[in-house]
Amino acid sequence: MTGSASSSTSQFGPAEGRILVRGAKVLGGEAQDILVVDGLIAEVAPAGSLEAGEGARVIEAEGLVALPGFVDLHTHLREPGKEAAETVLTGTQAAAKGGYTAVFAMANSTPVADSAGVVEQVFTAAKNAGWAEVRPVGAVTKGLAGAQLADLGAMADSRAQVRMFSDDGMCVHDAAIMRRALEYVKAFDGFVAQHAQEPRLTEGAQMNEGEMSATLGLPGWPAVAEEAIIARDVLLADHVGSRLHVCHVSTAGSVEIIRWAKERGIAVTAEVTPHHLLLTDELVESFNPVYKVNPPLRTSKDVHALRQAVADGVIDVIGTDHAPHTESSKSCEWSQAAMGMTGLETALSVVVASLVETGLAGWDRVAEIMSTTPARIGGLADQGQPLEAGSAANIVLVDPSASRTIDAAAMATKGRNSPFHGMTLPAAVVATIFHGHPTVLDGELATAHPASGGRA
Numbered sequence: 045m046t047g048s049a050s051s052s053t054s055q056f057g058p059a060e061g062r063i064l065v066r067g068a069k070v071l072g073g074e075a076q077d078i079l080v081v082d083g084l085i086a087e088v089a090p091a092g093s094l095e096a097g098e099g100a101r102v103i104e105a106e107g108l109v110a111l112p113g114f115v116d117l118h119t120h121l122r123e124p125g126k127e128a129a130e131t132v133l134t135g136t137q138a139a140a141k142g143g144y145t146a147v148f149a150m151a152n153s154t155p156v157a158d159s160a161g162v163v164e165q166v167f168t169a170a171k172n173a174g175w176a177e178v179r180p181v182g183a184v185t186k187g188l189a190g191a192q193l194a195d196l197g198a199m200a201d202s203r204a205q206v207r208m209f210s211d212d213g214m215c216v217h218d219a220a221i222m223r224r225a226l227e228y229v230k231a232f233d234g235f236v237a238q239h240a241q242e243p244r245l246t247e248g249a250q251m252n253e254g255e256m257s258a259t260l261g262l263p264g265w266p267a268v269a270e271e272a273i274i275a276r277d278v279l280l281a282d283h284v285g286s287r288l289h290v291c292h293v294s295t296a297g298s299v300e301i302i303r304w305a306k307e308r309g310i311a312v313t314a315e316v317t318p319h320h321l322l323l324t325d326e327l328v329e330s331f332n333p334v335y336k337v338n339p340p341l342r343t344s345k346d347v348h349a350l351r352q353a354v355a356d357g358v359i360d361v362i363g364t365d366h367a368p369h370t371e372s373s374k375s376c377e378w379s380q381a382a383m384g385m386t387g388l389e390t391a392l393s394v395v396v397a398s399l400v401e402t403g404l405a406g407w408d409r410v411a412e413i414m415s416t417t418p419a420r421i422g423g424l425a426d427q428g429q430p431l432e433a434g435s436a437a438n439i440v441l442v443d444p445s446a447s448r449t450i451d452a453a454a455m456a457t458k459g460r461n462s463p464f465h466g467m468t469l470p471a472a473v474v475a476t477i478f479h480g481h482p483t484v485l486d487g488e489l490a491t492a493h494p495a496s497g498g499r500a
């Protein structure tokens with residue numbers, strides 16, 4: 045593993061009270077009782093052996109799998125400025141329903157999160173909402189314009205404790221600026237998360253460049269536009285001895301470059317989105333803008349390579365790239381439509397369909413890619429902890445035998461742009477426990493953490 049950001053403290057303290065989770069299969073193994081007392085896991089013991097005690101809430105979890113609460117390094121919460129598409133409140137409710145206890149909020153809001161003021165605003169909104177930990181991501185460049193470094197130090201020193209910096213949505217394409225950002229973040233053990241897209245090679249691009257784009261007559265987005273930036277950036281990270289995280293890897297060639305970099309000991313981590321693990325560019329034939337996304341859906345060869353890379357450990361984490369959009373920015377012709385898909389409430393099911401049911405990952409690997417490793421990369425000390433006594437009680441309970449038909453209209457996110465709408469997918473989140481407080485019970489939102497502003 046290639047390092048982690050220095051640990052930051054939680055926005056939320058432990059919630060008071062007792063919860064007994066009865067008979068859950070911890071990481072898919074033996075059935076255990078998990079006793080939570082005042083926000084911490086007090087005891088884990090064989091099923092049937094623990095007493096709930098007075099005033100305890102009992103969650104019957106026979107047949108369910110217990111995992112550490114999920115952590116997403118790549119969420120668009122849209123606040124401030126694009127509240128018609130999502131707010132910190134609705135986005136973190138979507139996170140809770142998806143089994144997430146912490147999300148990193150990308151910086152492409154309006155105004156851009158490129159100053160201490162904006163990141164603190166997002167941080168405070170999340171504290172008021174109370175559905176999940178939120179770590180604002182700071183922009184690398186002012187206004188995401190790619191020309192001048194943002195005030196990274198002020199964001200790191202702010203109450204929001206920013207350690208992750210990204211111009212996501214835009215690529216930090218200027219090599220000298222990327223180099224300076226990588227050098228700068230070393231001072232506070234931060235890292236740069238790159239949206240790898242060479243801008244000149246993708247001007248006007250509408251979908252993956254390949255057979256399908258040729259057939260449909262849409263301007264293509266070549267794999268090399270992603271791969272060239274990743275190759276450059278791993279070399280830069282090596283040169284200055286800094287940490288790089290590659291957002292939403294989408295091509296087989298990118299996997300090979302990251303594999304090469306890791307073999308050389310370069311400090312690079314990488315993420316893949318759920319949609320790039322399941323969907324291909326053949327869907328674009330429908331011209332339904334719900335399939336328009338950045339980076340674009342690729343080919344089945346890429347999907348296969350990405351799945352294998354998660355199994356091999358070349359790709360470290362699942363990042364949802366949850367990108368909610370308003371109805372009007374998606375209900376238009378393909379070329380005019382916004383890019384992006386929602387993902388928080390479907391991530392687990394897509395991971396199970398693409399990795400667990402295919403035999404490429406077990407529940408222990410799911411815990412790593414959705415919780416333990418993103419928590420470590422992002423420097424969240426009390427997330428992604430093992431489910432054992434003394435850990436913060438951030439827990440998700442999953443029904444592995446569930447089968448659900450995805451309904452975008454029934455989601456907590458404001459975004460209706462789910463590419464999985466209408467699909468039947470395996471597994472469901474039954475309960476989410478956030479610092480000892482149940483935010484989701486029986487698959488539905490319960491109440492916000494008591495230390496929040498209390499809006500339910």
Ligand SMILES: NC(=O)N[C@@H](CC(=O)O)C(=O)O
Nearest residue numbers: 120212213337338367383384
């Ligand atoms: N992933 C997307 O397709 N869209 C993202 C930004 C981006 O990464 O382009 C968004 O903010 O909507």
